[in-house]
Amino acid sequence: MNLVELRGITKDYRLGRTTVTALRGVDLVIQKGEFTVVMGPSGSGKSTLLNIIGCLDQPTAGSYLLDGVPVGERDFDKLAEVRNRKIGFIFQLFNLIPVLDVIENIEFPCLMRKGEREPASSLRRRVEELAGDVGLTPFLKHKPDELSGGQRQRVAIARALITRPELVLADEPTANLDSATSEQIIELMLKLNQEKGVTFVFSTHDPRVMHHARRVVHIADGKIAPQADGEARSPGAVTRAV
């Protein structure tokens, strides 16, 4: 099933008189359960693409169906709810909330949720389980500034997963990590993709990441390169540039 369906997405940034076009007609379909790597040099439009997929930003033109539902001109709070329920984010700079410890950071999106909330005890159980899955059990009471970069990114991964999202977007999550740690973080995400069926979209400018990828979407100058896409590393993943 198509989880993400982008058609003719363009994005312009206005900078005074000039207009920077970050995306020029992107078509992209992402299936549930896929692990997609968006690869491209700096400035190619990866962040712009992920922000649009993540409902953080809206395209200048084109259509976007998320889980079959058009993401149109919705108001901020509606989009906030979509982000809260359907999407998890992992950022290059980890973006944890500095005053919260590991447990509190992980549970945070669930506590900010609108409407009825999960009972605290069951949430706490899931948080601890998830913290275990990402290898943070010894650090539950640590604040972000007491953790290494890799540990912080593990917290961010757990925070992205606590809402049981349809889709996790990771925008260059390894760009601030050393290569050994990067490997571990990528392995962790692959494992979560395989074991829990979480859909990941992972952007990077580091070609070494390709070794791990089942599906790589190359982006350059705001366009997806058709020839590069479709080189599925595993026959199981159906990928196609549309």
Added chain:
Amino acid sequence: MFALIRIALRNVTRNRRRSLITLSAVFLALTVMVGVRGLLNGLQATIREGVVYGQTGAVQVHRKGFLKAMQGAPLDLDLPADEAFLGKIRAVPHVTAVAARIPFGGMVNHGDQTVFSLFTALDPVAESKVCPQRYERVKVGRPLDPADPTGGDFTTPLLSRLGVKVGDGVAILTNDRDGVLNAVDMKVIGSFPEPGLFAADKKVGFIPLPLAQELLRMPGRATEVAIAVDPLDRIDEVVAALRPVVGPEYEVSSWHDVAGYVDEIVKNQNLVLNLISNIFLFMALLGILNTMLMSVRERTREIGTMMAVGVRRRQILALFLLEASLLGLVGGALGLAAGYGIIHHYAGEGIVMRAVGSTTDIVIHPFITAPFVARTFVVSIVGAAVAALLPSFFASRLRPVEALGSVA
């Protein structure tokens, strides 16, 4: 909401130095507000009591038109100073004492010195119940005494002008109500430095009512009835109840009417106090505004992160308003406590002060009321939130992508 409160609390302690500076500003403002209010409360109470218990009494009864003609101290606008009339007044609920008086002008003579002065004829016993502070002001000798029918008390400036000491004899000269000049011999039995607060004329004498009635040829009459009321906040009730009792030929006035300048003074003092308070409060709130602006700027990426994980705009707004309110709450509570502490420290012994141009000390017992404390506390918390409104609103209107891109 609880999660937001937790984050707000921790954020307040996050930038300790900045929070402390802001807290000190709020603290200082509240301390000053409470301290000055307490001092003024004490001062105003002293003034009020000095006037009510030392000059006017709580309520006065005169013949109609007397107060308008007060400067001339008219003797023809008189009233009965007998038990039939005074007893009716005394029977009104909350009236605790009734004293007949006659204010009049005249001269005091001793040897070849004669000085114009103002006199008040007082019932020595009743007056001590209506205006006990008059008697307390007598520093040398003793106050009026029913056992001493020709003994009078005079201000020290008057006595020194005459070259008279306590114990000496003087003569009082004045026109009676028919315009005939009369005189009576008296003994100075006591002296007091000043007739009372805000008294324009310092040459004043108090003489026993029966002696004055003889001098003025108005036996059994007076021109003023001063009335003590307890508790004092029942004055309006007493005034209303007295009107039908004394009838339409008489006017019943509270001390507010008789000594209107006191309310005027209190009003002006409060005006100045409010100005000072508002300036201090304004500075403190500017501090909060600045703190919150800096906080929002530094935490832009954090705000973006919160928005990314689905925090709604009004939650962001609430978070920053909460943080500001916490500063207002903590700073306010500490400031109120400090202000209260200072007031409490001086409340017992009192602060001794002397008005400009005065020769007597007044003692101020500062105090504050619970409603004032509650109101000031609320102002501190709500004011802090209001001061943070703009930065908090900015924070809540940030665009997530731009906020996330912030490197601050």
